[in-house]
Amino acid sequence: MSIDLEIYRADAKAWLETKAMEFGHAARRGLSEEEDLTLGRRWQAEKFAAGYSAINWSKEHGGQGLGALEKLAFEQEEMKHSFPNDYFGVSLGMPVPIMLRYVKGDWARERATKALKGEEIWCQLFSEPAAGSDLAGLRTRADRDDAAGDWIINGQKLWTTWAQYADYGVIVARSDPTVAKHRGLTYFWVNMKSPGVTVRPVRLAEGRSEVNEVFFDDVRIADSQRLGSVGGGFGVAMETLMIERYQATDPAGFGPPIDLFVEEAKTIRIGGKSAIEDGRVRERIARTYAAQSALAAIHRRALLSLAAGMQPGPEGSVHKLVSVRTRQKLSEFAMDLKGVDGMRYDEDKTRKESWSKSWMTAPTGRIAGGADEMLLNTIAEKILGLPQDHRPDKGVAFNDFPR
Amino acid sequence: MSILYDDAQQAIGGEAVRILADRTRSETLKALLETTGRYDMRFWETCKEQGWTAVGIPEVFGGIGLGLVELGLIAEAIGQVAGGAPFLGTGHGVAQAILRYGSDALKERWLPTLASGETIGAVAFAEGADMLPSEPALRLTHGRLVGAKPAVCAGAVAQVALVLASGKQGPVLALVELAGDGVTRNMVHTFDNSRCTADLHFDGVEASVLTGEGALLAARAVLELQAVVTAHEQVGGAEAMLGKARDYAMDRRAFGQLIGGFQSVKHRIAEGYVLVELARANAIHAAASEGEADFGRHAAAARLSATEAYDSVSRDATQVHGGIGVTWEADLHLHQRRARTLAIENGPALFWEDALVDYLVEEAA
Numbered sequence: 001m002s003i004d005l006e007i008y009r010a011d012a013k014a015w016l017e018t019k020a021m022e023f024g025h026a027a028r029r030g031l032s033e034e035e036d037l038t039l040g041r042r043w044q045a046e047k048f049a050a051g052y053s054a055i056n057w058s059k060e061h062g063g064q065g066l067g068a069l070e071k072l073a074f075e076q077e078e079m080k081h082s083f084p085n086d087y088f089g090v091s092l093g094m095p096v097p098i099m100l101r102y103v104k105g106d107w108a109r110e111r112a113t114k115a116l117k118g119e120e121i122w123c124q125l126f127s128e129p130a131a132g133s134d135l136a137g138l139r140t141r142a143d144r145d146d147a148a149g150d151w152i153i154n155g156q157k158l159w160t161t162w163a164q165y166a167d168y169g170v171i172v173a174r175s176d177p178t179v180a181k182h183r184g185l186t187y188f189w190v191n192m193k194s195p196g197v198t199v200r201p202v203r204l205a206e207g208r209s210e211v212n213e214v215f216f217d218d219v220r221i222a223d224s225q226r227l228g229s230v231g232g233g234f235g236v237a238m239e240t241l242m243i244e245r246y247q248a249t250d251p252a253g254f255g256p257p258i259d260l261f262v263e264e265a266k267t268i269r270i271g272g273k274s275a276i277e278d279g280r281v282r283e284r285i286a287r288t289y290a291a292q293s294a295l296a297a298i299h300r301r302a303l304l305s306l307a308a309g310m311q312p313g314p315e316g317s318v319h320k321l322v323s324v325r326t327r328q329k330l331s332e333f334a335m336d337l338k339g340v341d342g343m344r345y346d347e348d349k350t351r352k353e354s355w356s357k358s359w360m361t362a363p364t365g366r367i368a369g370g371a372d373e374m375l376l377n378t379i380a381e382k383i384l385g386l387p388q389d390h391r392p393d394k395g396v397a398f399n400d401f402p403r
Numbered sequence: 404m405s406i407l408y409d410d411a412q413q414a415i416g417g418e419a420v421r422i423l424a425d426r427t428r429s430e431t432l433k434a435l436l437e438t439t440g441r442y443d444m445r446f447w448e449t450c451k452e453q454g455w456t457a458v459g460i461p462e463v464f465g466g467i468g469l470g471l472v473e474l475g476l477i478a479e480a481i482g483q484v485a486g487g488a489p490f491l492g493t494g495h496g497v498a499q500a501i502l503r504y505g506s507d508a509l510k511e512r513w514l515p516t517l518a519s520g521e522t523i524g525a526v527a528f529a530e531g532a533d534m535l536p537s538e539p540a541l542r543l544t545h546g547r548l549v550g551a552k553p554a555v556c557a558g559a560v561a562q563v564a565l566v567l568a569s570g571k572q573g574p575v576l577a578l579v580e581l582a583g584d585g586v587t588r589n590m591v592h593t594f595d596n597s598r599c600t601a602d603l604h605f606d607g608v609e610a611s612v613l614t615g616e617g618a619l620l621a622a623r624a625v626l627e628l629q630a631v632v633t634a635h636e637q638v639g640g641a642e643a644m645l646g647k648a649r650d651y652a653m654d655r656r657a658f659g660q661l662i663g664g665f666q667s668v669k670h671r672i673a674e675g676y677v678l679v680e681l682a683r684a685n686a687i688h689a690a691a692s693e694g695e696a697d698f699g700r701h702a703a704a705a706r707l708s709a710t711e712a713y714d715s716v717s718r719d720a721t722q723v724h725g726g727i728g729v730t731w732e733a734d735l736h737l738h739q740r741r742a743r744t745l746a747i748e749n750g751p752a753l754f755w756e757d758a759l760v761d762y763l764v765e766e767a768a
C-alpha cells in the first residue's frame with residue numbers, strides 16, 4: 001500500500017476519533033429516529049467541512065477529486081464508530097450521482113452540495129408491488145400532457161428507502177404500454193414535496209420503518225426533469241444499478257466484524273471449555289474469515305483496476321451475494337453459541353454490534369438491491385454466458401401480456 | 404496488499420497455460436493412475452525446460468529469482484491440466500528451507516540442481532493426522548535418522564527430503580539424501596498415483612540439520628509457502644472444472660432446451676464461479692503478501708477457500724454432466740482425484756482452520 005494512502009488513512013482515523021464522542025455510538029444511544037437524523041445531518045455537515053464528503057467525486061460536484069482507495073480507507077475507519085449515516089446511503093449512493101450525470105448547471109450543483117451537507121435527501125423510486133426483481137414490469141404511468149409538454153405521474157411505488165425524509169427522488173415510470181416492457185419506460189427526477197405525492201411508511205419485520213409506499217396522484221412534472229430519452233428509462237435505471245453495485249464495501253455484509261465473534265468465543269464456555277477451543281466454532285471462524293478476506297481482496301483489486309482505467313468487472317454481484325449470506329449464517333451461529341442469552345435483543349445496539357440485530361436485519365440485505373437469485377442469474381448470464389431463463393413476456397407489448 | 408498482475412506476470416501465466424494445453428494428454432494421466440511411482444516425464448521436462456523449477460531460487464544459485472506470485476501463476480496453469488508430477492511445489496518448499504536455514508555448503512550443493520529440476524525434492528513433516536508433529540516419531544540421533552514418514556508426496560522418486568524429526572532437544576528440521584543405503588521407499592497406492600507417494604523408512608541414514616531451535620516454526624513457514632503454491636494449483640483445477648461444466652451446459656439439451664437454461668443447473672455453475680473467484684482472490688493476496696507479518700494468515704485463508712472451490716466445483720461439474728460425467732472416459736475424475744489429493748496433501752482443511760484461528764486469536768490478544 002502506498003505511503004500517501006497510509007498517511008491519508010491515519011489522518012482520517014485521527015480526525016474520526018476526535019468526533020466519535022459527539023456523533024458516534026454513545027452519542028446516539030437512546031435517541032429517537034428524528035433526533036438521530038438531526039444528528040446525522042450535522043455529521044454530514046462536519047464531514048463536508050472537513051473535506052471528507054464525496055471523496056471520489058469530482059471537485060466540480062462538491063467532492064474531493066480523490067480516488068476510490070481513499071474513499072475505501074475513510075469508510076473503513078468511519079465504520080468503526082457507528083456514525084449516523086444510514087439516512088444518506090441511498091441518496092449519495094445512486095440518485096444524486098445519476099442526477100449529476102444527466103442534469104447540468106447550477107441547480108444540479110446546488111442539489112449535490114445540499115445532499116452532501118445532509119440538508120437534502122434523495123430517494124430511489126424503482127420498485128413497485130408487482131415489479132421488484134422484474135423491474136421492467138412496473139405500472140406507474142407517466143402520461144404526456146401534450147398541451148403543456150409536462151408529464152403526469154400516477155401509480156404506486158414500494159420499498160422506497162427513506163422516502164419519508166426525502167426532498168427529491170429519481171423515478172422510472174411507464175410512458176408507453178403499447179411496446180415491449182423494457183422499451184416503454186422513462187426516467188425522471190421528482191420533487192417529493194409536489195402536490196399529489198403521499199408517503200406511507202412500511203414497518204419491516206425487525207420493527208423499523210426505513211422503507212415506504214409512495215403514491216402518485218396526478219403529480220405534474222416538467223419535461224426538463226427527464227433523465228435520458230423518452231422510452232430510454234430502463235437503460236438509465238441499469239446505469240443507476242451499476243453505481244449501486246459499487247456501494248457494497250463491507251466484507252462483513254454490514255454486520256458485526258469477525259473480530260467481535262472471536263472476542264466473544266474466547267469468553268463463552270461450552271461444556272466447561274472455552275468456545276474458542278471448540279472445533280465447530282473454530283471451523284466457523286476460519287471459514288468466515290476466509291470468505292471475508294477474499295471479498296476484501298476482490299474489492300481492492302476492483303478499485304485498483306478502476307484506478308488503472310479498466311472497466312469494472314462483476315465483483316459487485318459476488319460481493320453482495322457472499323457478504324450478506326455469510327453474515328446471516330454467522331449471526332445465527334453466534335446466537336446459538338450464547339445459548340439462552342442469544343435471544344436478547346438490544347434496541348440500542350446497531351447491527352454491527354449485536355448478533356441478534358444483525359440476524360433480524362440480514363434478510364433485507366439478501367433482497368434489497370437484487371435478491372440472491374437475481375445475482376446468480378447475473379453471474380450465470382452476463383459472466384458465464386449461460387442461457388437466459390425462459391421468458392414468456394419477451395417481445396410482447398406490455399399491454400398484451402396477461403397480468 | 405492485493406495486486407493486479409503486471410504485463411510480465413501475465414505473460415508468464417499465459418505462456419504456461421498455452422504450453423501445457425499443448426503438451427499434456429489425458430491419456431497419459433490416465434495411464435499413470437494404473438501404477439505407482441510413475442509420473443508424466445514429458446510434463447516434468449517441460450517444467451525444467453521452461454525454467455519453472457528455477458522461479459523461486461535466487462540467480463546466484465542458478466535460479467531466476469522471482470517470487471510466489473510468479474510461481475503461483477505457473478501452478479495455476481498446471482492445475483488447469485492436472486499436471487502429472489507434483490515436484491514443483493515440493494521443490495519450492497525444499498529450496499526455500501535450504502535458502503532460509505541451510506549452510507552455505509548445503510546451498511551450493513542443492514540449490515543449483517533444484518533450480519534446474521535435476522533434483523526432485525520432497526517434504527516429509529506429517530505423521531498420520533498430525534501435519535506438524537511436535538514430538539515426531541522419526542528420530543535424529545548422532546546425525547542419523549531412524550524411523551519412518553508415511554505417505555510422502557513425491558517420496559517415490561525424490562533425491563532429497565526435508566524432514567521434521569525429534570532431536571535431542573526437541574524437533575529439528577533436517578535434510579536427507581534419499582539415494583543412499585538405509586533408505587527404503589514403499590510405494591503407496593493412492594487414488595491419484597501420479598503424485599508418486601511413498602512411505603519412507605530410514606535406518607540410520609545421515610542427515611544435515613537445518614535448524615533445531617524453532618524447527619516447528621520453520622516447518623510451518625515452509626508449509627505456508629507451499630500452501631500458496633498449492634492454492635493456486637487448486638484454483639487452476641477448479642477453474643478448469645468450472646469451464647467444463649459451463650461448456651457442457653451450453654451444449655447438452657433436455658426437455659427441448661439447453662440444460663444451462665435450467666436455474667438449478669445455471670445457479671450451481673454460478674455458485675461455482677463465486678467460489679473460484681473467492682479462492683483466486685485469496686491466493687493472489689497471499690502470494691503478494693509473502694514476507695509480510697500476516698503472510699501465514701493469508702496462506703491459511705488461501706488454502707481453505709481453494710480447497711472448498713476445487714472440491715465443490717468438481718463435485719458439481721460431475722453432476723452437471725449426468726451419466727457421462729462418471730465414466731473413465733470423460734476425464735472429470737482426473738480433476739476429482741486431484742481435488743481430493745490437493746485437499747489433503749500439504750495439510751487438510753482441519754489443519755489450516757486451526758492455523759488460521761490461532762493467528763486470529765493471537766492477534767486479538
Ligand SMILES: Cc1cc2nc3c(=O)[nH]c(=O)nc-3n(C[C@H](O)[C@H](O)[C@H](O)COP(=O)(O)OP(=O)(O)OC[C@H]3O[C@@H](n4cnc5c(N)ncnc54)[C@H](O)[C@@H]3O)c2cc1C
Nearest residue numbers: 124125126127132133159160161364367368369370371373
Ligand atoms: C429494505 C429494503 C429496501 C429497499 N429499498 C429500495 C429503494 O430504495 N428503492 C427501490 O426502488 N427499491 C427498493 N427495494 C426493493 C428491492 O429492490 C426489491 O425488493 C427486490 O428487487 C426484490 O423484489 P420483490 O421484493 O418484488 O421480490 P420478487 O421479485 O417478487 O421476488 C420474490 C422471490 O422470487 C425470486 N425471483 C424473482 N425473479 C426470479 C427469477 N427470474 N429467477 C429466480 N428467482 C426469482 C426472488 O429471488 C425472490 O426470492 C428495497 C427492498 C428492501 C427489502
